[in-house]
Amino acid sequence: MQSDNPTAAILVIGDEILSGRTREGNAHHLAQVLNATGFDLREIRVVADDHDQIVAAIRALDRSLGGAYDLLFTSGGIGPTHDDITADAVAAAHGTTVEINEEARALLQARCERMGTELTPNRLRMARVPVGARLLDNAVSAAPGFSIGNTHVMAGVPEVFRGMVDWLIPRLAGGRPVQSQTVEVRRGESEVADELGVLALEFPDLSLGSYPYHDERGWGTNLVVRGLDAGRVGAAMAELKKRLGL
Amino acid sequence: MQSDNPTAAILVIGDEILSGRTREGNAHHLAQVLNATGFDLREIRVVADDHDQIVAAIRALDRSLGGAYDLLFTSGGIGPTHDDITADAVAAAHGTTVEINEEARALLQARCERMGTELTPNRLRMARVPVGARLLDNAVSAAPGFSIGNTHVMAGVPEVFRGMVDWLIPRLAGGRPVQSQTVEVRRGESEVADELGVLALEFPDLSLGSYPYHDERGWGTNLVVRGLDAGRVGAAMAELKKRLGL
Incomplete structure (x- = not known):
């Protein structure tokens, strides 16, 4: 099909897909949205919760880093636990480091106050974002996704992922829908x-x-x-x- | 997880996944089988029906070609139509050409005789296999998959894919199940x-x-x-x- 629409790739980060525990659905959802909004999705990759593998995939796929596609969307690995390593890997791929983002901290703090809970160190981990990234909003949870270079980093929980897609895609310049x-x-x-x-x-x-x-x-x-x-x-x-x- | 099980990747070839028309299920099925039979699935890629993209992915993933993983399984793009280009791409990646495989021709011929149909040129396309490949059997259709180097090439139709997986996996030397x-x-x-x-x-x-x-x-x-x-x-x-x- 002839198209000069922006090209895109999706990177799914998650051992649970590779172990067969979970059937991937976020990339399927985003594929439908991208086709309907004028983006040419060319590749999907699923990699393990492995720092080096994530860094290599981001560099291979994000054109702002010399990779193959105009836009890269990721799913999974941003959360409060020891195996949530996406933020660090995205930062490394983009040649920067991770810090507590003050805007994200404020979002999490406000959420905790509404819920009557504490902003524990684990919850605060969700405000760890690469230096220079812009936050992505979502209606479901206060933990933000983020964009850096042409990489757009979203959650793996399907409901949260969809919330971030709904917020992000209308803000990107697509081409003609298929x-x-x-x-x-x-x-x-x-x-x-x-x-x-x-x-x-x-x-x-x-x-x-x-x-x-x-x-x-x-x-x-x-x-x-x-x-x-x-x-x-x-x-x-x-x-x-x-x-x-x- | 510490493991010296053989490593594996899956390459799904299909515009229908990237367009969002079809939710991928073959890789999910094979992921479960591989984990249960002692293979360490490290990556899944979905690429378009595009010769160069398929060739590049095979070279990146099949260790026998200098790629990253011990074994590579592919799904899709072997059939009778103009957009079924997997056999040619696999041959190109492995530095060989495609020919009508006589064993495959005999399988298709026997099938046509049983069904009372003709072995038309379109049906005969399904016997086009890289020179030097070994055929994979399946219980559902006479069109064979094949193996060359460490690349195992299977159909995209889920029922046929599963038939080929059932035949192939017990013939490969796995490690310890997860x-x-x-x-x-x-x-x-x-x-x-x-x-x-x-x-x-x-x-x-x-x-x-x-x-x-x-x-x-x-x-x-x-x-x-x-x-x-x-x-x-x-x-x-x-x-x-x-x-x-x-």
Whole structure:
């Protein structure tokens, strides 16, 4: 698909995904949001709670550090426990250090006062943010995410992650949202490959995908046309349906 | 967690994941299988249906090509359509070319005869395999996966992927399976951070994870102890429960 939308990557930090304990869902949610708001998501990486691995991934993915993509979003590893090492790793990747952010401390302090609890040293750990970072707000918890360079650092708890995405994405300059149309056929992929191949040559500006599945009735395939121009997407889908006799 | 188990990565090839159309599930399934069979999954990557991106990822991840991990498993992009480019990319990464594999052709031919269909040129595309690769069997479809170097190439259709995993994993030499125990507390992460931190120092051979969540009742946290020695895992969990007053 031809696009000059900003490119993006997602870095998920979490042993719980790699151990199979948790099925990743934050990247899936953000992928949908990015496509709808004009960002071209090119890569997702899941790495362990490992300082060196996180630093290397951030450097490889954030263009402001010489990496491959315009924007990098991370999920996970910002919290109060010993294994929450994302802030330190992000700081190291961006060549800075971590400090108690006074704005974040004030947010946490206000939250504790509302809840009638103490701002313990563990809670205060959530105000540890790289020097020079801007805070990300969220409606769910007082622990802030943050942005530094082109890296946007968000929580792993799904509800908090979504809150941060809702706050952050409208503040970033996206491009044109992706338009897509889908048609489902009860045929295997090899039965529709010729029609798709011809159409791909006719519509080089679009992305034509075929996603086969297998269920109790046998094989079926979802055919998806994607592109930035709704008229072109509609024209390609009409042509595809005609060729398939639908 | 201390482990000398073989290390592994998963490479998922598929625009449908990056567009948010499909929630990834194959890597989640394989992560569970790998942990249960003594492989140390260190990274998951999702890349687009893009030749150069796939080649670069394979080279970065497969130790036989100088990459980071002992074993690499891929999901997706082997099929009959124009956008199924995995076989070519795997061949390029391993410095070889693709040919019609005669063993695969025979499998597809036999399948077509059973089904009373023709081995069309599109179906025959599924026998295109890198020169020197070994085939992977699966119970669901005749289209084979394959292994070359330390890269194991499997289908993206979940049912077929699982069939290939079931066939392949018992044929690989794994290490010791990971043991894990979980306890759930209705407290926020910062309420248990001290106990976890102390335990992490006492049990440096284990991995201690805390996974907070937020629901209608407020905050809760799952605490997970993981390691290769069931006795050590049990001892750490007993100590953790004692410290938490459970």
